[in-house]
Amino acid sequence: MKSSLRSIGDTAARFGLKTNVLRHWEDVGLLKPERDGAGRRRYGDDDLVRIAVILRSKAAGMSLEQIAVLLDDDHGPQRHRVLQEHIAELDRRMEEMRRSRAMTLHAFKCEAHDITRCPHFRAMVTDVLDGSGTWRSMEPSQALP
Structure with missing residues (x-):
């Protein structure tokens, strides 16, 4: 056909x-x-x-x-490397999404007037504060005003 x-x-x-x-x-x-x-x-x-x-x-x-x-049919070994790197990146992004979801759920349920003062909420961003966490920085076009 x-x-x-x-x-x-x-x-x-x-x-x-x-x-x-x-x-x-x-x-x-x-x-x-x-x-x-x-x-x-x-x-x-x-x-x-x-x-x-x-x-x-x-x-x-x-x-x-x-x-x-x-x-590209000519990039068999390179294809596997690119796919492995992409899988690792997806895993990293999924972990960040999991953390973001947990943080959002806590913020939704938290009764603190200022969420940034809540000790449990603050604990969720300690890795960002101490520089040990990984996150993707926002591109200038994505930055909030």
């Missing part, structure tokens, strides 16, 4: 993307859509799978460089 080919506009719309995103991913080597006689991009089923993998991987925090290794 032959896959049906889709235009860049239809493909982008299917995933809620702008067409320039698909063009960029092609520029960096993540996508290689077919071209028709007029040179227009035509996306097949395999391209759609690659786009879905890219979107899911980006949502999980992978960079385009990491995704390129994941999708």
